Amino acid sequence: MSKMKDIQFEQVNYDQWKEQAISALKGKPFKSLFTRSIEGITLQPLYTQETLVDKLGEKLEKQITTIRKLKASTSFSPAQQIFGHTEDQFFSNITNSIERGNAVLTIDSQVSFEWSEQSLSKLATLLSNHEFKLLVRDSSDVLLSVFETIEESKRENVKGYIISDEPIILKSYPKIRTICANTIPYHYEGANAVQELALTLAIARKYVEENNFESFANKFFVNFAIDTNFFSEIAKLRAVKVLWKALSTAYGVSENITLPIVAETSLRSYSKLDVYVNLLRAGNEAFSALIGGADVFTVHPHDVLTKPTDQSIRIARNVILVLKEESLVQNVIDPSGGSYFIETLTSEYVEQAWKLFLEIEEAGGLDAYSQSGKLTALMEEVNEGRQNALATRKQSLIGTNIYANPSDELQTVTNPIFAYVNRLATPFEELRSTYETIRPKIAILTFGQLKNFKARADFVSGFFSTAGIVCEQSGEIKTIDAAKEWLMNNNYDYVVVATTDDDTKEIVPELLAIKPKDLLLDVAGRFKDEEGEWQAKGLNGFIYAGQNVIEKLNEVANRLKGVQS
Incomplete structure (x- = not known):
């Protein structure tokens, strides 16, 4: 045993590994080990310290430092969405959710009951004492009137996030973030990770005031959907902090301004077929968000496309609680920091996203770029490639396009809140x-x-x-x-x-x-x-x-x- 402690293994360099790999391929070209991602980035079969240093050089330390300093919080807060068919059931579910570990109340204004004065008054009391995430359509949404009901003496300490298609103006609520770079609609139109990052900057650029960046930053946050590509999503969440630092520097801000990252499991990969596989997808996505540095996270129940049950909601909430408790990832500032692959991928995402952002700006900004049709064309191209990969089964959607259970009964009920989602499984469900x-x-x-x-x-x-x-x-x-x-x-x-x-x-x-x-x-x-x-x-x-x-x-x-x- 003592001799084993002194054993030194011979260090192998990239060229030696390549030689062995070529031999193992038995005539197949070495290039067959390289993979082109949906973002157009070539993924190598092996990443080493030498290749990482050669690519980033002095930028590597800056990248790692930026990512670690721009973490908005030390927590990974569960933000489970509240469901309920009636007002009484809805508020009962809120209470139950809080008691069982939910930290951020997630409420979509689209509910099956009317927001009455009584219900808004109840909600005001809850929002005064608990962090929240509200999803509203625009500034005229009736749910926003809840903030008129909250006692003025409590407004200074009310904390939460409002996701809307446009910035929401709230007076006397300094801790509520109301300007959101919501990339989720683009995500469901097919946008890849690089495009989502570029759009985050473009949205920020659209709403920032030239001489008041810090005031804007105090109201700003990002909202991402996290898909099943584990390492890609980790790199995406890390890259957005580097890009945010670059944007703030461009506005003359030298100090580090943290950027809250709100995220949720992507429904793009959810299926109505073999729905328990959605639970596996959710666990994978939540863990990548935890490692990547998200601050607030929502796990959608595995049957959310149809009709979530008390059991599925409980399981979804516990996904985050178990990950936090068992992985101990929160004890580390940047769990993936220093990974040769992740650091390289993060850098490539930063480079490609900044390039696309500048292209959007040169076209006149996000609105002009979108109206020109270029944005739609980009997302459609990516979405078509993704759909084709599934249709030809080069990519797997377990339980849907491969290992499908023919006796599985297709649910015809659709949750109206998520009916708009452009899902990858839809063509296969239509086949069924x-x-x-x-x-x-x-x-x-x-x-x-x-x-x-x-x-x-x-x-x-x-x-x-x-x-x-x-x-x-x-x-x-x-x-x-x-x-x-x-x-x-x-x-x-x-x-x-x-x-x-x-x-x-x-x-x-x-x-x-x-x-x-x-x-x-x-x-x-x-x-x-x-x-x-x-x-x-x-x-x-x-x-x-x-x-x-x-x-x-x-x-x-x-x-x-x-x-x-």
Whole structure:
């Protein structure tokens, strides 16, 4: 044991690691280890101290120092949203929420009851004693009249955040932040991390007063949605502090002005299918926000897209409480500080976001840039890439586009508060609804021995599981005559042939010659040389890896509707 303490391992540099990596790739190019992110940044397979220092140099210490000094608070406060169908239920839920660990009351003005004088008076008492986050539409929102009800002697100590499409003016409330860089609407339109950061600066630039930056900063905060890309979201929250420092310096402010970061789990990746996976997404997002340095955080319940229950709300609240208690991350000022990867990614986000911010400013500011259509075009391009990656299953949305549970019942109820969210799962949910309507009988003709067809049969089964379909299988069919007999004697709407390439080329022409007219027949795999000939003889098409699942399954559904009619 004493000898082990003195062992020194040989230090390996990047070039030595690269040499070993190339050898392990067995002929594949080294560049295949590099990944291009949705932000257009190339992610390397390995980050080292040398590469980090080479890239940032003296900037590294400044970056780390800035991030650590600009943390607005030492806490990570749970800000669970309050739900309730009636006034009594709503206020009962507030009390319960406070008793069970909620620190910031999150209230959306869109409630199913009317904000009466009585309810506003009750709310005024609560807001006088508890930190809050209010979501309102604009300055005319009836919920804002609650501040007229609060006793004047208490107004100086009332603390909270107001999220609105426009700055809210409140007199005599010095601790309420009312100017918000709310990037969440852009997030749901498809914006990536770099675009959200640039838009944060553009919004700040829009509302800041030239000679009164500090007064503006005391009212300003940011509101982010945190998505499932763990390291990217950590870097985003760190980068916004560096960008904020650069903006304040541009206005002649030399001292550090902290920037409160309010955030929540992104509903962009939430699905109505296999809803408990949303809980896993929420935990991942909350932990990245905790590490990244968010100050106030909301975990949306896993069933919030439909109708959250007391249990789901409790679980969501406890996600933050457990993370804080078990991870001990709050004992560290900057948990990811010094990470070669995170520091590099933070720097790249800062660089790219500042570049886009300057482009927005050169176009005349946020409003002019938006009206020109450039902003919409940028977000649509990113969103299209993200949707395509899911449709081709290059990216996973567990329980929705991969490992889908076909027996999972799709909920048709929609929570009106979040009906506007542009979610990635929506096309797959629509597929479920379509196939639920037509209820086709689908089977896989598995030819040969199990070892010959299992991989393709499993792939086809998973392919159709995304539409909620359980494919029947023929079992081992050993001869072409038996395959013909099975095809003729079973009343299916749609059949996929799954076997080896050689067997497929042999069996498909025979099956096409005898298949019933109304039967749709597809083949598992790519057969470009035979494609034209087979389709001319009645083959519907092919199912293969990398195919657009949405387009293919919609095409099949439309053909099945035509056959059934």
